[in-house]
Every structure is written in C-alpha cells, then in structure tokens.
Amino acid sequence: MRKLTSYLKNEKGSQTIEFLAVFPLVIVAFMIIWQMALVAYAVVVTESAARDGARAASVGGNAEQVAERSAGGLQIQSVSSVESGEDITVTVVSRIPTVSIPLVGQIELDFDADATMPMEEDDDEGNLP
Incomplete structure (x- = not known):
C-alpha cells in the first residue's frame, strides 16, 4: 500500500504530459493567427489592385494588366471594369491564401474589391509645342 501511495505522489514526468x-x-x-494575417494581406492587396486598376482605366490604360501587376503574388481570379457616365469602376476578385488544415483539406475563399475613379479628359490646351 505504501508503494502505491508513493507512486501516486510521484510527479516525475508531469511537465512532459x-x-x-x-x-x-x-x-x-x-x-489561426497566421490565417488572419493572410486574410488581412489579401484584403489590402486586392483593394490596392482595384484602386490602381481604376486609376489606370480612368486615363485609358489597361485596367486588368495594371491590377494583376499591382497584386504581386496574390492569385487574381478576375478583373472587370464598368464605365458609367463620367466614372469607371474596376472590380478585382482574388483568392485568399489559406492555411492547409490536415484532414480538412484546402479551403478556397475569394474576396472582391472595387474602386471608382472619374474619367480623365484629354486636355490639349496646356501642351506647349
């Protein structure tokens, strides 16, 4: 009985357990913290790509090419632009990188952001020969 009592009071290995x-x-x-950082990164980069694409489209540039360059390493799903009157709106849809969870697999999340810019007009009056 004494041996059993001393065995139960022994705390060797408790820290390991x-x-x-x-x-x-x-x-x-x-x-979880890493995934939140990846989501925040994707949101900031997608919004920046939409803004840069809208800025390029407002002066007659290629919105899709500028948005994809601005996105860096983020996977862009689609870039679309809609012109309405004096404004142009560019929408960028990107894939949010996710942490691979064992036994669950890869989760695919998309995020979209849009930006609207006024169309720039050609002004030849200020040009000097």
Missing part, C-alpha cells in the same frame, strides 16, 4: 496536452492548442492558435 502537461506540455503534450497544451502544445496542440499552441499550434492551432498559431495557425
């Missing part, structure tokens, strides 16, 4: 219990939670928390 506690570490093994908490470590997966730390990894999951890190993955």
Whole structure:
C-alpha cells in the first residue's frame, strides 16, 4: 500500500504530459493567427489592385494588366471594369491564401474589391509645342 501511495505522489514526468496536452492548442492558435494575417494581406492587396486598376482605366490604360501587376503574388481570379457616365469602376476578385488544415483539406475563399475613379479628359490646351 505504501508503494502505491508513493507512486501516486510521484510527479516525475508531469511537465512532459502537461506540455503534450497544451502544445496542440499552441499550434492551432498559431495557425489561426497566421490565417488572419493572410486574410488581412489579401484584403489590402486586392483593394490596392482595384484602386490602381481604376486609376489606370480612368486615363485609358489597361485596367486588368495594371491590377494583376499591382497584386504581386496574390492569385487574381478576375478583373472587370464598368464605365458609367463620367466614372469607371474596376472590380478585382482574388483568392485568399489559406492555411492547409490536415484532414480538412484546402479551403478556397475569394474576396472582391472595387474602386471608382472619374474619367480623365484629354486636355490639349496646356501642351506647349
């Protein structure tokens, strides 16, 4: 009986067991924080690409090419532009990078952003020969 009592009071290895219990939670928390950072990155870059595309389209440039260059390494799904009166609106749809979760697979999330700019008019009056 004494041997059993001393065995139950022995705390050798308890830190290892506690570490093994908490470590997966730390990894999951890190993955969630990393995913939030990826979403924030995708939102900022997509909005910037839409704004740059609208700026280029307002002066007669190629909105799709400028938006794709502005997006850097982000995967652009589509770029569309709609001209309405004196304004042009460019919409950029991008794929949000996701953390691959074991046993769940890859999750595909898209984010779209649009920007509107006034169309620039050609002004030949200020040009000097």
